[in-house]
Amino acid sequence: MKNKIFILFIVIAMVIFTAVACTREEAPPAPTEIPEETPVPEETPQETPEAREIEYEDGTYTGELEVNEKGWTSVVEIVVEDGKITEVDYDELDEDGNRKSEDEEYNERWEAAAGISAPEAYPQLEQSLIETQDIDAVDAVSGATATTRDFKDVVQQALDQQNQ
Numbered sequence: 001m002k003n004k005i006f007i008l009f010i011v012i013a014m015v016i017f018t019a020v021a022c023t024r025e026e027a028p029p030a031p032t033e034i035p036e037e038t039p040v041p042e043e044t045p046q047e048t049p050e051a052r053e054i055e056y057e058d059g060t061y062t063g064e065l066e067v068n069e070k071g072w073t074s075v076v077e078i079v080v081e082d083g084k085i086t087e088v089d090y091d092e093l094d095e096d097g098n099r100k101s102e103d104e105e106y107n108e109r110w111e112a113a114a115g116i117s118a119p120e121a122y123p124q125l126e127q128s129l130i131e132t133q134d135i136d137a138v139d140a141v142s143g144a145t146a147t148t149r150d151f152k153d154v155v156q157q158a159l160d161q162q163n164q
Contacts, residue, residue: 054133055083056162063158065150068092072100074150078158085133088126090151092118114143125151135159 058080065074072092079087092100100106100118107117121144128138135155140148 056080056085056133056159058083059162061158061161063154063156063161065154065157067095068150071095074154076151076154076158078155085130088129088155090122090126090154092147092150116141116143118147121147122151129155 061078061080063074063076063078067073071094073094074092075090077087077089078085094100094103101122103118107119111117111120121141124141125138125144125148129135132138135152138148138152
């Protein structure tokens with residue numbers, strides 16, 4: 001008799017479990033208000049970095065950062081003619097004045113680790129600055145993020161000489 005009651009209890013529990021598990025889940029209530037879309041202001045050509053007209057004072061400007069944690073010093077020379085950046089020479093120097101772009105061993109290790117080296121990254125950064133004429137519009141070079149940061153810092157330092 002006890003077995004029959006136990007089996008009956010198990011069957012009833014299974015029927016309840018199955019009924020509960022198979023019921024459809026109710027959808028969440030629909031929102032009562034439809035939020036208004038926030039209008040996105042249209043950018044005017046003067047607001048986009050590519051369209052900003054920056055006029056520089058003609059001359060040759062140089063910048064040099066402090067020695068970084070790897071022992072390199074970022075240096076740049078920028079030539080401005082007719083209000084535009086026409087030449088950029090960026091490199092990093094060791095304590096003996098050797099250029100990182102000419103250090104074959106260092107560049108082989110850099111390329112193996114990041115897929116790029118100084119002789120490839122530096123010209124990309126220099127050309128980007130000449131094309132955009134705006135250090136804020138220069139994009140990071142993949143595999144050379146720290147170098148891009150140093151490049152922007154030293155270029156800004158050099159261009160700040162115009163205000164002195």
